[in-house]
Amino acid sequence: MVTISDIASALGVTPSTVSRALAGSPRVKAETRAAVDEMARKMGYERNIMASNLRKGRSDIVGVVVPLINREFFANIIGGAESVLNAAGYNVLICQTKESFESEVKALRTLRNYHVAAIMISHSIESENGDHIREIIGERMPLVQFDRVFPDLPGAKIVGENFEGAYKATKYLIEQGYKRIGTLAGYMTCLLYRERLEGYRKAIEDSGMEYDESIVFHDTIVYDKGRESCLKAIDAGCDALYSAGDFSALGAIDELKLHGIDIPSRFGIIGTANESFTALMTPSLSSLGQHPYEMGQAAARAFLEGRTDTEVIPMELLLRQSSNRNNDIQCQK
Amino acid sequence: MVTISDIASALGVTPSTVSRALAGSPRVKAETRAAVDEMARKMGYERNIMASNLRKGRSDIVGVVVPLINREFFANIIGGAESVLNAAGYNVLICQTKESFESEVKALRTLRNYHVAAIMISHSIESENGDHIREIIGERMPLVQFDRVFPDLPGAKIVGENFEGAYKATKYLIEQGYKRIGTLAGYMTCLLYRERLEGYRKAIEDSGMEYDESIVFHDTIVYDKGRESCLKAIDAGCDALYSAGDFSALGAIDELKLHGIDIPSRFGIIGTANESFTALMTPSLSSLGQHPYEMGQAAARAFLEGRTDTEVIPMELLLRQSSNRNNDIQCQK
DNA sequence: TTGTATGCGTTATCAC
DNA sequence: GTGATAACGCATACAA
Numbered sequence A, B: 001m002v003t004i005s006d007i008a009s010a011l012g013v014t015p016s017t018v019s020r021a022l023a024g025s026p027r028v029k030a031e032t033r034a035a036v037d038e039m040a041r042k043m044g045y046e047r048n049i050m051a052s053n054l055r056k057g058r059s060d061i062v063g064v065v066v067p068l069i070n071r072e073f074f075a076n077i078i079g080g081a082e083s084v085l086n087a088a089g090y091n092v093l094i095c096q097t098k099e100s101f102e103s104e105v106k107a108l109r110t111l112r113n114y115h116v117a118a119i120m121i122s123h124s125i126e127s128e129n130g131d132h133i134r135e136i137i138g139e140r141m142p143l144v145q146f147d148r149v150f151p152d153l154p155g156a157k158i159v160g161e162n163f164e165g166a167y168k169a170t171k172y173l174i175e176q177g178y179k180r181i182g183t184l185a186g187y188m189t190c191l192l193y194r195e196r197l198e199g200y201r202k203a204i205e206d207s208g209m210e211y212d213e214s215i216v217f218h219d220t221i222v223y224d225k226g227r228e229s230c231l232k233a234i235d236a237g238c239d240a241l242y243s244a245g246d247f248s249a250l251g252a253i254d255e256l257k258l259h260g261i262d263i264p265s266r267f268g269i270i271g272t273a274n275e276s277f278t279a280l281m282t283p284s285l286s287s288l289g290q291h292p293y294e295m296g297q298a299a300a301r302a303f304l305e306g307r308t309d310t311e312v313i314p315m316e317l318l319l320r321q322s323s324n325r326n327n328d329i330q331c332q333k
Numbered sequence C: 001t002t003g004t005a006t007g008c009g010t011t012a013t014c015a016c
Numbered sequence D: 001g002t003g004a005t006a007a008c009g010c011a012t013a014c015a016a
Helices: A004-011 A015-022 A030-043 A049-056 A072-087 A101-113 A131-137 A162-175 A191-206 A223-235 A246-258 A292-304 B004-011 B015-022 B030-043 B049-056 B072-087 B101-113 B131-137 B162-175 B191-206 B223-235 B246-258 B292-304
Strands: A061-066 A091-096 A118-121 A143-146 A156-160 A181-186 A216-218 A240-243 A268-273 A286-289 A310-313 A316-318 B061-066 B091-096 B118-121 B143-146 B156-160 B181-186 B216-218 B240-243 B268-273 B286-289 B310-313 B316-318
Touching: A004 A015, A004 A030, A015 A030, A049 B049, A061 A072, A061 A101, A072 A091, A072 A292, A091 A101, A091 B091, A101 A118, A101 A131, A118 A292, A143 A292, A156 A162, A156 A292, A162 A181, A162 A191, A162 A240, A162 A268, A162 A286, A162 A316, A181 A191, A181 A223, A181 A246, A216 A223, A223 A240, A223 A246, A240 A246, A246 A268, A292 A310, B004 B015, B004 B030, B015 B030, B061 B072, B061 B101, B072 B091, B072 B292, B091 B101, B101 B118, B101 B131, B118 B292, B143 B292, B156 B162, B156 B292, B162 B181, B162 B191, B162 B240, B162 B268, B162 B286, B162 B316, B181 B191, B181 B223, B181 B246, B216 B223, B223 B240, B223 B246, B240 B246, B246 B268, B292 B310
Parallel strands: A061 A091, A061 A118, A118 A143, A143 A156, A156 A310, A181 A216, A181 A240, A240 A268, A268 A286, B061 B091, B061 B118, B118 B143, B143 B156, B156 B310, B181 B216, B181 B240, B240 B268, B268 B286
Antiparallel strands: A286 A316, B286 B316
């Protein structure tokens, strides 16, 4: 374990000089810096990050808190954030809350205790507001929220174009001639699901159709709930669904298959998030793409640049078989 | 920012006592400990992990290094490891190498500099041996390898039952009556792919068929390579493939569809890893299941228990449509 | 441009 | 059972 003192004594200078040299301070002679760098390399020196962080009162870790890590959407967000943060000299500490409020509090406490450089978070379903976040991380630690955000919290936010996206998707189903379009609306504790529901509603109303709460299904973003709600939708006479998530749409499709209802001729469906399985299944599932990698990059940049605004990442309607009743559009992968 | 000194002065004792009390030392009066605990809670004290780690010379972080985070397989391994490690008071720092040797070296250096409690790693494709791992982390830091392992490195290893799995899969294709079975064998730099190839080979030879290197395709575990190799396999007269990965099998299936070759009546295929898309596609893809969550748990436990043995996690042949020529087995999800 | 002195918050080793 | 003291390795304010 070689320290700056070792280098210093080997070179006949003081640890301060070595510290400055290694930090690239301009207040050190080029010649000295060269000698220090060389000696450090020769002796195999590596900075003790814990000591450095303790002294500086902050760390080079950025904490990323997500509900689930084994969702492509979140995995790709992390990948995007990591690419930008690593390039800037930061390391990423990932915590998954598994949608539990308690886990989220625990994760935030841990990150706070590390004095991480910033916290990037997409809150769990169980979190109904951001009080715990504000309370735990205080005022000084940068906060970036992405995807699932609490608008009243300070700091940067990276969000999807939820209202517009849901509007586009619903509108498309209407244009394809579906007559009674329900929605798997998701958790109303999350702003983004409320926004998607509003987009759906606007599209319905703009088309002169009636907004009917009996075919708006909540808490339905997982597979099983998708099946259940789809059954109810069938009973309610629906012939199409906009789903605020892909997994619930998947469940719905399986339920429709079970009932021998053909997709898309008798029933249309569009999901959200563009998980890669949507392109592989039969029928392939149309979906609102979210660009998670870019969201992750944007979140990281917002932190690095000290921004505190809200950035909106476009959502893209990817048309595949499940919504394409008239076969008038080339299906895409 | 409340410290042990703050608690100490509030209570009229010394920081030493507070430290001991909070650490649950038996050398402190129960009464004192209770007072300390209460005051700590009341003042909102949280241990400064960086200071603690610096003093103790180690950290409560376990570093997990994987090739890719947005692969369900690895995401689930991380999930499994995290569940066990969090329960034991550790935090997980995740690094992805994106299959790059250079990134792997960088990640290992970072983790070493944090003096992490242990490193768990599945090496990148570009890493041909474990010299860099041994060199960077030294002798004292616990090392657990999983899935892709270098057998000559010390420490625990958690591996799949690769030989037996590939044997079972290939055997099954033979029993289904396929006559010329090739393999998408993967990267020979990885032991696990070599083992799978050996399992394939044994199954072929045990059945009195000839092992034919011209239908053994290497470097084929990604989608595009799967397509390419499948084309060659078709030209070589194959009527079945065992693929050492699911993504290459997916590519192969798309290539077969393109050529109008029916699966499974004219061509059989089995993948490996049981990525969830395999159950969703049409035809659904039979696959060798890997139990990644359990692998992650096993890796974490190996570290916690200080074991250094090799643990083999069973692989399970999940039969779906793609291999089921005779329709004699109920397809499973 | 470099050296001196100090402290980040905690824990471990002594004493008492 | 508790207190005093030192040290973990580094970074900075200040002095020179």
